Amino acid sequence: MTIRRPRAASWLLIVAITAIAAIVRLMLGARGWSWPTPDIVDLRVGALVSAAVAGASLGLSGVLLQALLRNPLASPFVLGLSSGAGLAVSVAALAASWGAAWVIADGGLVAATIGSALALIVVVTAGRRHGAIDPVTLLLAGVVVASVAGALTILVQYLMPPSSRGDLMAWAMGRIPELPERVPLVVGAVLLVAIGWWSIARARWLDAACTADDEALSLGVDLPAVRWRLVVLSGALAGSSVVLCGPIAFVGFVAPHVARLMLGAGHRGLGVASPMLGAALLIAADALRLAVPLPGAGKLPVAVVTAILGGPIFLWVLRRHGGRGA
């Protein structure tokens, strides 16, 4: 079997998918299909940009995590990063409601980054056996961290003043804001561009990191330094997406896999294609929930849609790889 990937056609398809998802989302509103008239166009563009930044951040975070852990199942949601970030932002919001408003002056970005990076460190530490990362133990550690962080987030919600509780609960279920706050959106976009640039510039390092530790070292990659950077950068991306849209499941897992199927495993292509597909996926999920309201329940939270779409794909990859190297 030989592999010859039609790269130009794949890139065209990725651009087309992203563009179609964006156009469809612009044509959909709370009342279904309609032309974006001047009085509502800002809301639709706001939702589109929010979903694009959060989805692209998740797509890039997934690529970095999968390179860091040499594991195709790694993603911000599966490893508990999103839940860790969600808990940290909830705690910061609670502290703000008790008078420490400075904690959340940046929209919760620092708290989210710290929360997701801490979650990753706990998961990686607990996921090691005999000095090496064990994929199954790692996944179980991610499930435990996500569960505990999720439960603590609910506890924090109960401790919140009733006036703020509704907003926090809606955010914790995952929602795309139509009027996003400026600071998290701008900082999230800047982070995305900066980390995306780093990922492309250092794509060959990430390629080499897919070999055994001793081989990567012999190829000239300073693995310990690269790994710390990956922990911080993937944590920052996951954190910024959580601040913007709440915890969103499986986008950071599905986007790198689709990109890999279309372009191969090289990180130069993945560093661009995975964020684009992550953005397209989250925009499309948001459009889908608007186009297909659930009878009697109205519009679903977007995280429910991504979970319904991403869960079966996760199980397929788990079955194909058995949790081991891609």
Add this chain to the structure above:
Amino acid sequence: MSLVVDSMSVWHGAREAVRGVTVGAPAGRIVAVIGRNGSGKSSMVRAIAGVHAGRRSGSVVWRGGDLMTSSAVIRARSVAYVAQRPLVAADFTAREVIGLAGAVVVRSTEHVERAIEALGVRDLVDRPFAALSGGEQQRVVLARALAQHDVGGLLVLDEPFNAMDLAEQHRVAGALQCLASAGSLVLVVLHDLALADALAHEVWWMEAGQLRASGPREAVLSEAALGSGFGVAFERVGGSLRPIVAPRCETPAG
């Protein structure tokens, strides 16, 4: 001596796997590192290549520079290494795996093409690495090391002939001899003593973490010494060394 190893010790946790080894070799040679399982061969060559992550002491000087204190990038310019069990945790093609030689150190397309020719892997390059046989994977990873390697440099190979059939072994051994003739130093861990005898100019013999013997192949690989060191009798037939393999049941089952 181009390579000088001085008082090198290597630890795995609390266990001292290599104990104060001092040895050296000139460029333009193939050095076979032999010894029984657990004797410290792999630990020693990994430390020489600078890829042992744990505690170590002593010095490894290659052409005047200390490899133990060099950065990974500088080391990668002069030393190429192939692990005992290569791992590639991504859906790369064989060509993409060979291309990793230029991940950090700049390597031209000509470097890569030369390595592909030398190891005879042209017909494998468009296939997924994961779909290759063990011997084919080993040849591809060796091609990556050759693409990274500059003639006159140091090439460290940990049991590279594992999983290779005789034809593959013959081809790879020939490629290593070409490199040594051109001025490279090839350090190769081998279990097959007949192959070590046929391939190497010099032999380092490790035993219990220490150097039992080192020197020219003819001096180290004597039938008497090998018989006492490995617990198997050896003979020379037409100048070639071979073990006398005559397995028999000494502890009846049941």
